[in-house]
Amino acid sequence: MKRYEREAFLKTFGIFFISLLLFASILASFYYNEQKHTMEEQIFIEMKAFTYDFKSSSFKVDIVPKNESIDEFNLQPCLEGMCGYFVLPNTTNSFFKVILPQEKFNELLHAIFLKVVFLYMLVFFSILLFALFYSFYALHPLKKALHLLEEFLKDLIHDLNTPVTSILLNTRWLAKQNPSEALERIELGARSISSLHKNLEAIHNGFIQNYETIELSNFLHVRANPFQKLYPHLHFHFHLSPCNLYCDVDAL
Incomplete structure (x- = not known):
């Protein structure tokens, strides 16, 4: 792969890959937040069920007085971890405070994080392979056209080299036999064409x-x-x- 082909490939691959990866990162963030919200809802449901039989070892329970800042319908952070508040039967002044310790909540949250990371890595490598395939596929017509152009340039260089060399050699030989201004002009013109030939050859070989x-x-x-x-x-x-x-x- 030549320099300009490599440059075109890297730019195409980079733009396509980074765009898809950024989109995947945004989706991963939304998915993580959605999974976290679902987990909190599930914990809240389990806490509510716990208030009926108190059979779960994951939760702790306490009784607290009614407070206007308490949200009865959602899981809330508290000093002990994550808490759910439920009305005590036959009373309106107190709540069951069901507590999920912070360590256990962090474990559940970490499990979700690992799940999201695993899925993200799968998507990452899928995007990587797809971006590579797309870049090669998209650049194939361009590579084919450049190959035809290189072949044309190669033939042009060869076709220029032979007559220009012949003109230069013969004008120099004639100039030694019979110097004239006309021959000098012919030689200068041939040198100009020879310079063009060298430039074309440099481009074909990779201009440094x-x-x-x-x-x-x-x-x-x-x-x-x-x-x-x-x-x-x-x-x-x-x-x-x-x-x-x-x-x-x-x-x-």
């Missing part, structure tokens, strides 16, 4: 940037020099303040 500091004015003069020879009637003038660039020369 090589940063260096260059002086902008000198760089422009060097780049303009071949055009000056190709087009003698044109004159290039640069009026620049001193400026240095830190970049890859071949990328400019």
Whole structure:
């Protein structure tokens, strides 16, 4: 897998995986709260049943005076743990206070937490596998298109290399036999095409940037020099303040 393919895959996988994982985390939070609420309702029902026979060893019981802050219909936290309050028969001034110790309540809560974590891990690995499959599947057409483009680029590089090399060799040989300005222009044009060929080859092989500091004015003069020879009637003038660039020369 090449660099750009790996980058596209990681971005696609990351966005898809994180989005689904965030959604799963929200669902897990709701599920945990719902399970906790269901457990508290079940405990409250068991406490109410306990007030009829007092046969459960999980609860403790006490009698407390009536208080307006007491909620008769829901489980409430108290100093001893979690408590339920139930009206005593034949009286309206006192309540049964049924107590579930905090340690036992924490054990039940921890069991729910482990259950949610187990389910969450199953969902996590399912999302991971699905995201991997989706990323490979989604990028397959792009990978196929890039492969065709690479093959075209490879053929183009090969087709450019042969004639450009031939032109350069023959113009140099002719220049030795009979130097002329026309041959020099042909050679400059061939070198420009050769430079393009090298750039295409670098892209095909995976372009590695090589940063260096260059002086902008000198760089422009060097780049303009071949055009000056190709087009003698044109004159290039640069009026620049001193400026240095830190970049890859071949990328400019």
